[in-house]
Amino acid sequence: MKVYFLGTGTSQGIPVIGSQHSVCMSSDSRDQRLRVSIWIQMDATSIVIDCGPDFRQQMLTSKCQHIDALLFTHEHSDHTAGLDDIRPFYFKQGNIALYAHNRVLQNLEKRFDYIFKTDDKYPGAPSVSPHQVKENTPFQVHNYTIEPINAWHGSLQVFGYKLQDFVYLTDVKSMDATEIDKIKNCNVLVINCLRKENHATHFNLTEALHFISLVQPQKTYFTHISHLFGFHAEIEQQLPPNVFVAYDNLEITI
Numbered sequence: 001m002k003v004y005f006l007g008t009g010t011s012q013g014i015p016v017i018g019s020q021h022s023v024c025m026s027s028d029s030r031d032q033r034l035r036v037s038i039w040i041q042m043d044a045t046s047i048v049i050d051c052g053p054d055f056r057q058q059m060l061t062s063k064c065q066h067i068d069a070l071l072f073t074h075e076h077s078d079h080t081a082g083l084d085d086i087r088p089f090y091f092k093q094g095n096i097a098l099y100a101h102n103r104v105l106q107n108l109e110k111r112f113d114y115i116f117k118t119d120d121k122y123p124g125a126p127s128v129s130p131h132q133v134k135e136n137t138p139f140q141v142h143n144y145t146i147e148p149i150n151a152w153h154g155s156l157q158v159f160g161y162k163l164q165d166f167v168y169l170t171d172v173k174s175m176d177a178t179e180i181d182k183i184k185n186c187n188v189l190v191i192n193c194l195r196k197e198n199h200a201t202h203f204n205l206t207e208a209l210h211f212i213s214l215v216q217p218q219k220t221y222f223t224h225i226s227h228l229f230g231f232h233a234e235i236e237q238q239l240p241p242n243v244f245v246a247y248d249n250l251e252i253t254i
Contacts, residue, residue, distance in 0.1 A: 002041040005250040006058040008223045009033025011078035023227040030232040030247035035078045036224045045142045055082025069141040072100035074158040075107040090126035151175045154201035189217035192224035221246040
């Protein structure tokens with residue numbers, strides 16, 4: 001399995017528009033973060049989780065050639081606003097398979113009605129095959145089983161996903177013990193870590209490290225990172241040996 005970090009930033013990305021913050025001014029490419037998304041390759045199967053407003057740029061940079069499934073964690077714009085840019089994949093492949101909570105599918109259908117239409121469709125608009133993801137109900141993409149992991153983004157339900165021994169979670173603030181049990185002792189965990197200070201709907205550093213102590217993964221990568229967290233190089237020096245800060249275009253093999 002290969003995991004490619006398409007984006008590791010927050011809803012504003014880094015640099016933030018108009019900001020003079022020192023991290024936004026950094027010349028270290030690892031401090032420049034697009035909106036959060038990930039691309040997973042297992043043999044010939046290609047899966048992308050979330051497609052925010054930087055989706056087109058991310059696909060061009062990563063040289064992704066096809067998508068077998070597009071999974072959504074939740075409906076917030078920084079995770080969904082790039083849906084129209086699936087058009088080149090649709091023109092090559094036909095309908096693109098979408099997997100999301102029913103609430104998220106309804107939200108996408110309202111916002112991108114022309115994509116979900118089946119009658120009187122605008123020529124050139126992409127089409128999708130929506131699939132509802134349900135709590136405690138694994139699903140198949142080709143020969144691979146994907147297990148949804150239920151979490152809470154403040155008061156909003158979000159899904160993370162477990163693929164083999166890899167777990168991807170973002171925009172998490174809390175998780176029930178039964179869901180934590182599903183991911184204990186995984187090989188690689190990706191989890192959001194916004195900053196050091198507390199936040200109402202995201203893990204801060206203290207909370208993320210506590211969550212890691214409960215899950216006990218072999219390795220952890222932080223994502224959904226704010227410029228307020230600090231410089232990439234400085235953050236990594238403060239972390240335990242098995243915890244890393246992900247950055248855009250990082251590729252790992254599991």
